[in-house]
Amino acid sequence: MKPKLYITRELFDDIVAKLSEYYEVEVWDKYHHPPHDVLLSKAREADALVTLLTDRVDCNLLQNSPKLRIVAQYAVGFDNVDIECATRLGIYVTNTPDVISDTVAELTWALILAVTKRILESDAFVRRGEWRGTGTPWHPKMMLGAELKGKVLGIIGLGRIGTRVAKIGVLGFGMKVVYYDIVRYKEKEGILGVEYRSSLEDLLREADIVSLHVPLTPQTKHMINENTLRLMKKTAILVNTARGAVVDTNALVKALREGWIAGAGIDVFEGEPIPADHPLTQFKNVVLAPHVGSATFEGRYRMAQVVLENLVAFYEGRRPPTLVNEDVLKVRPPGFK
Numbered sequence: 325m326k327p328k329l330y331i332t333r334e335l336f337d338d339i340v341a342k343l344s345e346y347y348e349v350e351v352w353d354k355y356h357h358p359p360h361d362v363l364l365s366k367a368r369e370a371d372a373l374v375t376l377l378t379d380r381v382d383c384n385l386l387q388n389s390p391k392l393r394i395v396a397q398y399a400v401g402f403d404n405v406d407i408e409c410a411t412r413l414g415i416y417v418t419n420t421p422d423v424i425s426d427t428v429a430e431l432t433w434a435l436i437l438a439v440t441k442r443i444l445e446s447d448a449f450v451r452r453g454e455w456r457g458t459g460t461p462w463h464p465k466m467m468l469g470a471e472l473k474g475k476v477l478g479i480i481g482l483g484r485i486g487t488r489v490a491k492i493g494v495l496g497f498g499m500k501v502v503y504y505d506i507v508r509y510k511e512k513e514g515i516l517g518v519e520y521r522s523s524l525e526d527l528l529r530e531a532d533i534v535s536l537h538v539p540l541t542p543q544t545k546h547m548i549n550e551n552t553l554r555l556m557k558k559t560a561i562l563v564n565t566a567r568g569a570v571v572d573t574n575a576l577v578k579a580l581r582e583g584w585i586a587g588a589g590i591d592v593f594e595g596e597p598i599p600a601d602h603p604l605t606q607f608k609n610v611v612l613a614p615h616v617g618s619a620t621f622e623g624r625y626r627m628a629q630v631v632l633e634n635l636v637a638f639y640e641g642r643r644p645p646t647l648v649n650e651d652v653l654k655v656r657p658p659g660f661k
């Protein structure tokens with residue numbers, strides 16, 4: 325008998341077909357994520373799960389899923405999974421790192437460029453006939469934005485994604501790049517040509533663009549708040565493609581309303597999906613995206629391939645390549661035996 329695998333959203337057909345060679349697969353095929361009670365009852369029967377950020381894999385679910393051995397998360401982040409509880413119960417958790425780093429770095433730059441070059445304002449200006457309405461094709465002060473060359477890019481979190489964003493900043497735009505992180509990457513500093521700032525405060529005072537690339541943890545929750553936003557330059561912009569709750573939304577709205585900062589590019593929010601009348605939608609100098617950092621065909625397909633690799637490795641009794649909770653190896657060997 326094949327182990328039972330429940331997949332909480334439609335992936336690529338060829339990947340699901342490959343998974344079916346090893347597992348008895350069931351897929352939740354609605355656009356909407358499965359309600360929590362459905363997830364609970366499916367998990368109770370499952371040997372393996374493929375989950376998304378929208379699935380709350382808490383300790384209650386894990387404890388009530390006696391056969392469950394592996395949760396293969398289809399995301400790089402896993403703040404929706406109770407890792408500590410899974411480890412204790414001997415349940416393997418995997419994610420999909422690396423394969424979307426370029427895609428997310430590209431979206432980060434898309435937001436930086438959209439804000440500094442005022443792309444959405446310009447587009448609306450043309451479409452609404454306001455350009456025509458000025459009566460002239462060109463004016464020295466029309467739609468002035470900011471040049472990136474020589475400016476300071478402040479990276480918070482020099483991990484896989486932050487590193488790529490930094491590299492593009494140095495090589496692509498000739499920016500000075502500084503970073504803050506809980507660990508210092510001396511070797512990378514030389515290779516990338518970036519400088520370390522040992523305090524978040526120093527980085528925020530110095531940067532013209534602040535870009536967040538940290539996971540959501542109790543330590544990073546609301547690390548951008550009233551106090552830290554007040555340190556930023558009035559001309560600076562904030563970009564968040566990490567997790568919504570790294571930023572205190574109310575404080576960000578206040579900062580934008582009162583002009584403490586010059587703009588923002590935001591892909592992730594507290595309380596996703598946000599409503600159309602969310603306070604952040606009122607600002608012209610803010611560009612919003614619906615959590616699409618990893619949304620490229622290439623990126624999403626590679627994520628599915630990593631999920632497949634992890635589940636096949638586990639099935640064969642091997643350590644899954646992108647295991648999140650290493651300590652689980654001490655609790656139970658990989659496999660369904």
Ligand code: GLV
Nearest residue numbers: 398399400401618
């Ligand atoms: C998306 O936010 C991810 O963590 O992959």
Ligand code: GLV
Nearest residue numbers: 461462463464466
């Ligand atoms: C811009 O269009 C210029 O010609 O300077």
